[in-house]
Amino acid sequence: MSDSIDDTYELFIDGETVEASNNDYLTTEDPATEEPIAEFAAGTAEDVDKAVTAAQDSLEEWQAKKPDERGEIVQRIAHGIREHAETLAEVETLDQGKPLTASRRAVEGAAKCFEYYAGAADKLEGKSIPVGEDTLDFTLREPYGVSAQIIPWNAPLNLSAQGTAPALVAGNAVVIKPAPTTPLSSLHLAEICEEVGVPDGVINVVTGATEPGAALSSHEGVDTISFTGSVPTGQAVMESAAEHITPVTLELGGKNPAIVMPDADIDEAVTAISIGIFSNTGQICAAADRAIVHESIYDEFVEKIVERAEAYTLGAGIENPDMGPLNHAEHYEKVLNYIDIGLEEGATLETGGEALDREGYFVQPTVFSDVRNEMRIAQEEIFGPVLTVIPFSDRKEAVEIANDVELGLTGGIFSYDVKQTLQTARDIEAGTIYVNQWFGGSTATPFGGMKKSGIGREMGLESLDSYLQTKNVCIDLTLDG
Numbered sequence: 001m002s003d004s005i006d007d008t009y010e011l012f013i014d015g016e017t018v019e020a021s022n023n024d025y026l027t028t029e030d031p032a033t034e035e036p037i038a039e040f041a042a043g044t045a046e047d048v049d050k051a052v053t054a055a056q057d058s059l060e061e062w063q064a065k066k067p068d069e070r071g072e073i074v075q076r077i078a079h080g081i082r083e084h085a086e087t088l089a090e091v092e093t094l095d096q097g098k099p100l101t102a103s104r105r106a107v108e109g110a111a112k113c114f115e116y117y118a119g120a121a122d123k124l125e126g127k128s129i130p131v132g133e134d135t136l137d138f139t140l141r142e143p144y145g146v147s148a149q150i151i152p153w154n155a156p157l158n159l160s161a162q163g164t165a166p167a168l169v170a171g172n173a174v175v176i177k178p179a180p181t182t183p184l185s186s187l188h189l190a191e192i193c194e195e196v197g198v199p200d201g202v203i204n205v206v207t208g209a210t211e212p213g214a215a216l217s218s219h220e221g222v223d224t225i226s227f228t229g230s231v232p233t234g235q236a237v238m239e240s241a242a243e244h245i246t247p248v249t250l251e252l253g254g255k256n257p258a259i260v261m262p263d264a265d266i267d268e269a270v271t272a273i274s275i276g277i278f279s280n281t282g283q284i285c286a287a288a289d290r291a292i293v294h295e296s297i298y299d300e301f302v303e304k305i306v307e308r309a310e311a312y313t314l315g316a317g318i319e320n321p322d323m324g325p326l327n328h329a330e331h332y333e334k335v336l337n338y339i340d341i342g343l344e345e346g347a348t349l350e351t352g353g354e355a356l357d358r359e360g361y362f363v364q365p366t367v368f369s370d371v372r373n374e375m376r377i378a379q380e381e382i383f384g385p386v387l388t389v390i391p392f393s394d395r396k397e398a399v400e401i402a403n404d405v406e407l408g409l410t411g412g413i414f415s416y417d418v419k420q421t422l423q424t425a426r427d428i429e430a431g432t433i434y435v436n437q438w439f440g441g442s443t444a445t446p447f448g449g450m451k452k453s454g455i456g457r458e459m460g461l462e463s464l465d466s467y468l469q470t471k472n473v474c475i476d477l478t479l480d481g
């Protein structure tokens with residue numbers, strides 16, 4: 001992989017960079033300056049068909065490799081990521097907008113993801129099932145085949161790694177469709193895969209607008225789909241997949257409660273929740289959207305979280321500020337509209353709420369108090385640096401508020417009362433619960449949602465269930481005579 005950012009990027013299909021079938025290009029821009037970074041190929045349904053065919057054709061060679069051989073190749077991908085780490089971080093920052101330090105963490109996280117699953121490659125075991133002395137019954141775990149990875153724009157490198165790594169070690173080939181505002185890191189990752197010896201066709205990337213994504217989710221040659229994004233788009237993916245009964249793994253966002261009990265360390269809670277809502281400019285599905293704070297400490301919490309929000313420095317990601325811009329113009333307008341909605345609904349704007357008077361898609365860290373949970377700003381995922389602070393009187397009410405949304409991705413509890421914390425963790429309807437922290441866990445930690453936050457799990461060994469299907473073999477051992 002070249003350690004530079006190119007002016008033009010093509011598709012990556014069957015081990016080669018190729019032009020889109022229509023020879024059209026789109027432009028990706030730096031959200032901090034609104035200036036173009038590069039042109040990239042605008043893939044079509046025809047290009048998706050070529051990529052899926054290449055993936056299908058690669059399966060025989062890829063699946064014929066011993067599991068430890070696949071693991072060694074995936075391990076080399078991790079080495080390649082680290083070798084090109086600074087370029088990948090720069091690409092992620094310019095294309096997505098996040099601060100350079102955050103992009104460097106993302107690169108390290110992607111490398112660790114490939115390392116983790118490389119170690120699992122030769123441990124994907126079936127099991128023996130006791131059904132009687134005259135029968136031998138066991139299971140095999142087999143790859144699905146072609147895995148479609150439809151990647152969002154908020155964490156493109158990490159999410160490409162989180163889907164690609166387990167798919168590869170399980171014996172699948174991959175077609176990646178990155179978001180049109182952040183296409184570059186997936187293409188650089190594909191080049192690294194080719195460089196370290198991943199066979200041609202096992203990794204393919206089709207960039208573009210909506211056409212290739214729709215074509216991929218409905219393609220009869222795709223055997224399993226992983227999608228991360230909004231609920232409406234996830235529903236569309238499910239509808240497309242239904243035509244061919246293609247299994248789907250969906251991660252569809254959250255409206256995540258951070259419950260601050262009266263015995264909590266307020267400074268600790270403020271630090272964790274500010275990280276939870278303002279990291280990546282709030283563009284994280286697991287963000288701490290709703291601080292649900294006991295009425296006895298409510299005013300103190302609001303005062304301290306406002307002080308923390310106002311201390312954030314904003315700037316271009318490449319300058320490594322505390323917080324960068326939102327990713328693109330349409331989302332920028334959406335976030336500002338939600339701030340207007342909050343004011344119209346009667347919430348109190350404690351700080352922020354304004355766009356910066358400069359080029360780029362910058363919105364100040366924003367805190368609303370006097371929020372009622374039925375307000376739209378408390379019910380709908382804003383996906384920006386906007387915190388709603390909601391009071392509660394007792395644990396039962398806190399849990400009711402936490403669960404009174406359609407989504408259920410993550411939740412948090414700030415308390416040192418062990419019984420109270422464990423009971424509340426059980427009661428919150430979410431796939432991940434953080435206690436006295438936010439963004440806990442690791443590559444080994446399964447991640448996914450309940451309710452409308454999705455289907456299945458990413459990360460951890462549970463992720464492999466999305467890329468392996470179980471076959472049962474039952475043998476009659478009865479001897480004649």
